[in-house]
Amino acid sequence: MAETQILDGARPEAGGGEGASPGRRLWRRIEPAALGTGSIVLMLVLWQFLPDVLPMKAGTKLFFTVPSGIAATLWQMFASGSIWAPLAVSAEAFILGLGLAILVGLPLGVLLGRSSVLAAMCDPFITAFNATPRLVFLPLLLLWFGLGLWSKLAVVFLGALFPLLINTYEGVRHADRLLINVVRSFGASEWDIARLVVVPNALPFIIVGLRLAIGRAVLGVVVAEFFGSQDGLGVVMVRAASEFKVDVVFAGLIVFAALSLIMTGLVQVLERRLSRWRPQHVNAD
Amino acid sequence: MPERAERPDRTTEPPAEAIAVRPRFAFRYRNFLLGTLAVVAFFAAWQAIFLFVPLNPLFMSKPSLIAAGYVDLLDSGDLAHDLAVSAVPFFLGLAAAVVIGVPLGMVMGWRPRVGYALDPLLTIFYASPLVALAPLLVIFFGVGIPGKTIIVFSLSVFPFVFNACAGVRAVDRRLIDVVRSMGGGEWDLYRKIMLPSVLPYGVAAARIAVGRALIGVLVGEFFAASEGIGFAISRFGDLFAIDKMFGCILTVMAIAVVLTEGIRFAERTAFPWRTGQ
Numbered sequence: 001m002a003e004t005q006i007l008d009g010a011r012p013e014a015g016g017g018e019g020a021s022p023g024r025r026l027w028r029r030i031e032p033a034a035l036g037t038g039s040i041v042l043m044l045v046l047w048q049f050l051p052d053v054l055p056m057k058a059g060t061k062l063f064f065t066v067p068s069g070i071a072a073t074l075w076q077m078f079a080s081g082s083i084w085a086p087l088a089v090s091a092e093a094f095i096l097g098l099g100l101a102i103l104v105g106l107p108l109g110v111l112l113g114r115s116s117v118l119a120a121m122c123d124p125f126i127t128a129f130n131a132t133p134r135l136v137f138l139p140l141l142l143l144w145f146g147l148g149l150w151s152k153l154a155v156v157f158l159g160a161l162f163p164l165l166i167n168t169y170e171g172v173r174h175a176d177r178l179l180i181n182v183v184r185s186f187g188a189s190e191w192d193i194a195r196l197v198v199v200p201n202a203l204p205f206i207i208v209g210l211r212l213a214i215g216r217a218v219l220g221v222v223v224a225e226f227f228g229s230q231d232g233l234g235v236v237m238v239r240a241a242s243e244f245k246v247d248v249v250f251a252g253l254i255v256f257a258a259l260s261l262i263m264t265g266l267v268q269v270l271e272r273r274l275s276r277w278r279p280q281h282v283n284a285d
Numbered sequence: 286m287p288e289r290a291e292r293p294d295r296t297t298e299p300p301a302e303a304i305a306v307r308p309r310f311a312f313r314y315r316n317f318l319l320g321t322l323a324v325v326a327f328f329a330a331w332q333a334i335f336l337f338v339p340l341n342p343l344f345m346s347k348p349s350l351i352a353a354g355y356v357d358l359l360d361s362g363d364l365a366h367d368l369a370v371s372a373v374p375f376f377l378g379l380a381a382a383v384v385i386g387v388p389l390g391m392v393m394g395w396r397p398r399v400g401y402a403l404d405p406l407l408t409i410f411y412a413s414p415l416v417a418l419a420p421l422l423v424i425f426f427g428v429g430i431p432g433k434t435i436i437v438f439s440l441s442v443f444p445f446v447f448n449a450c451a452g453v454r455a456v457d458r459r460l461i462d463v464v465r466s467m468g469g470g471e472w473d474l475y476r477k478i479m480l481p482s483v484l485p486y487g488v489a490a491a492r493i494a495v496g497r498a499l500i501g502v503l504v505g506e507f508f509a510a511s512e513g514i515g516f517a518i519s520r521f522g523d524l525f526a527i528d529k530m531f532g533c534i535l536t537v538m539a540i541a542v543v544l545t546e547g548i549r550f551a552e553r554t555a556f557p558w559r560t561g562q
Contacts, residue, residue, distance in 0.1 A: 035398060036405035043406060063425050120316040121323035131545040132538040133500040136515075138507070139522035140530060144344060215412070219500075222414045227507050227519075234417070241420035249421050257413030264412075 065246040073247035074254060087255065089232040090221050093149055097156025098217045105161050106206065109168025110194050119169065130166065134158040135223055142228040152224040159216035167209025171202025207271045211264055218260040346528040354528035364536065371513040374430050375502050378437025382494060386442040387487055390449025391479055400450065411443040419504045428509040437501035441494035445487065452486030453479050485556040492548040499541055
């Protein structure tokens with residue numbers, strides 16, 4: 001009996017073949033989504049009722065919040081409009097830093113991918129900067145750029161640059177030699193090669209780099225605002241934490257997470273739009 | 286990327302036998318030589334530029350000053366002390382992440398229902414900038430080892446979970462069938478099949494987790510600390526002791542590179558069949 005149980009647990013398809021009842025088949029289809037949502041709902045419910053079940057000291061209660069409280073705070077922040085000003089400040093640093101990283105990272109990645117000498121020379125620096133958490137430069141950047149937009153922008157830029165640069169570089173290096181040679185034998189310049197062959201081919205790599213860069217950029221905004229800023233959503237969160245307004249901290253976290261998810265979703269849309277021309281078999285790899 | 290047949294890209298290249306031994310040596314180490322050259326040139330240029338430009342010691346430093354400051358830091362033992370302080374939460378947090386993350390990921394990979402249930406939940410946590418909870422954790426758990434360890438753990442556990450899960454899902458089904466037909470039970474499968482198969486994935490996860498763990502330590506120490514390497518960096522910044530600050534920053538960079546590249550090297554040596562990724 002134990003043996004069949006293992007089989008069933010390991011491969012749910014083993015239990016229901018063609019002969020399974022319609023109900024079972026339906027359940028099999030919706031099971032992943034149902035279990036996934038179920039666990040999230042369960043966690044929220046447990047969290048919501050934890051204070052009722054578990055006796056807490058007054059001191060601990062000060063640090064505790066429940067989902068309904070977070071939702072109410074979030075709603076209130078949007079309804080009163082108090083979120084827009086700090087969010088705009090954070091978004092400005094995010095967009096400018098990410099934009100600058102794209103403007104620098106893509107051309108540099110293409111350049112390094114096309115020139116092995118340059119790549120070899122830049123490799124130690126890229127390895128070192130990529131391995132190091134960019135956060136370590138924050139005190140230095142604060143010293144150089146002062147509190148405010150510029151130091152924040154620099155942190156976001158440094159965070160987002162390397163995933164973009166490295167992925168573009170890898171993508172360019174993977175470009176099909178044959179295609180490059182064809183284009184070149186028709187008299188294409190290096191610019192034409194980049195435009196016609198290399199960049200379109202590197203697109204899947206670049207998109208992955210962009211997705212990573214978005215995550216890093218959001219992280220950069222958060223930490224830069226924690227340590228060196230006077231306004232922005234991160235600042236709101238730190239102030240709230242020191243005033244024990246735990247709801248506001250979680251609300252800020254949710255807004256940042258949503259920002260990152262929305263941007264990643266937009267990138268996915270962009271990817272589909274840009275790779276429409278791509279033959280299916282190339283996509284499959 | 287699909288494996289493409291090797292195509293000679295430059296037909297004018299001489300055949301291998303025609304290349305003398307010495308150029309071949311230079312060619313093999315070409316990338317290394319070029320890289321070293323670039324690093325040396327970078328520091329030389331950094332040093333040289335202040336022969337022409339006046340140095341404002343409040344904002345910038347140069348390699349000779351950084352080296353002098355570094356000797357100071359080493360002599361006084363401050364650096365060693367700060368590093369030792371930071372290393373404790375770093376390793377404790379990472380160890381906890383391995384101990385909890387890998388088994389959790391293995392169960393998620395092996396039991397589809399557990400996977401269905403936990404995957405979305407953990408993905409949400411992984412995607413959200415959890416560093417944002419750092420102020421709360423620091424206030425709640427204090428500025429000492431527990432607070433920092435929890436920050437490190439919460440940042441570095443996810444790579445282990447997701448990689449262990451992927452490792453189990455990549456297990457060859459036939460191996461499982463063999464163990465079963467030999468009468469092996471669930472526990473044998475975990476121990477004899479899944480653990481070895483997860484190992485390379487776990488090492489790859491460690492490479493990612495190390496970077497996140499460093500972020501955790503630094504965030505914890507930037508917030509509120511009285512010692513530790515992150516605290517040292519921000520204190521030297523406040524004191525405008527730029528040369529010592531650069532020394533600490535370069536030390537963190539060196540540690541990060543050694544850890545990341547060391548793990549990468551271990552991956553290549555121990556699991557040579559897993560190139561890439």
